Every structure is written in structure tokens, then in C-alpha cells.
Amino acid sequence: MRFTRGFHGRSGQYADPAQVPPGQYVTNDFPVLSAGPTPHTRLADWTFTLRGMLDTPISWTWDELRALPSETVTVDIHCVTKWSKLGTSWTGVSLDTLLDGVETAADYALAFSDGGYTTNIPLEDLTGGQAWIAYEYDDEPLEPVHGGPARLLVPHLYFWKSAKWVRGLELSADDVPGFWEQYGYHNYGDPWKEQRYAGD
Secondary structure: OEEEOOOOOOOOOOOOHHHOOOOOEEOOOOOEEEOOOOOOOOHHHOEEEEEEOOOOOEEEEHHHHHHOOOEEEEEEEEOOOOEEEEEEEEEEEEHHHHHOOOOOOOOEEEEEEOOOOEEEEEHHHOOOOOOEEEEEEOOEEOOHHHOOOOEEEOOOOOHHHOOOOEEEEEEEOOOOOOHHHHOOEOOOOOHHHOOOEOOO
């Protein structure tokens, strides 16, 4: 794992303990942790695709995604390395919008990204106003080091589930472990239950 700019360790920011999962500390920084180098995909070449257990794959170009209804949400994010950042602001397209009208018998999704990264998430955790394809952070285009041009945002799970540089979802009947899950990270990743590693 790479630790790059923006990571300065623990800070003394006060927070309501009810906002912070057990074992976490609050930071004002936005640490950059990645499993590999930062890809830089041209927007003209970017697409987001739903594939797998549906009759026909569905894809959106960058312009088509940006033309969809967007939402701005303020959420807390929690990294498995024990930092939490509170009150972060993101803009993007809800997965409810992208999955609207999609008929599938799938129960799971495997998010896949530029650079080969993957992570698995139950489909029910991507709907009901719980997940977005985010392309802005604090009203600015999402920087590549933070997953731009777009990343999956699933704030109720540890942040490795919010796949950077996301390019689509593979819908499946089976729960297929992703990159970090294959290396011993917890299959689900609930920060409030401290589900960091397999067996937690």
C-alpha cells in the first residue's frame, strides 16, 4: 500500500464520540492510500458499465453520466487504517439512478476500476440512498489521487469499499472477493463492528 501526500498522522480534532466508530481517530487531512499507481484516464475514453447478470450490459460515457440527475451529500468516511474524516461533501450520481429499471437476479456486485482494482459489495448496500458514483469533492472535480475522475462512494462501509477510479459493476449471484478481500481484509467491512480483517 502506498501512503502519499496528505497523510500527516493523527490530529487532535474533537468529534462527538457517537460519530466515530470504535478504534478510529479523526483527522482534518485527506490521506491518500492506494494499492498501486494513480491511473489517468482521458474523459473521452471513460465509461461506466453495468455487466454480469443482466440481459444486456449498460454503459454511460462521461458526458452521459454527468447529464444524469446528481446529488450532493455530506457524509463521514472511515478508513481501515483507523482514520476517520467527518462531514465530507461529495457530488455524484446515486446508484439508485443507475440501477433504476435494471432487472437482475444478482445479490452482489464486484466494483472494478482502472488499474485492476476490485472490491465486492452486496447489491443491497448500493441502493436505498447508500452509494454514489462521485465525481466532485468539496464542489471541485475529484482529483486523480482521490479516485478521480470518479469513484464509488459507499460511506457506511470502510473506505476501501469506495473503489477509486471506478469503471463499473459486475453483477453476480455469488459474493466474489475483491483485491483486498483476497489479501485478508474483511469481506463486508462495517466500521461500527470493526470488521477490518477476516475473522473480525
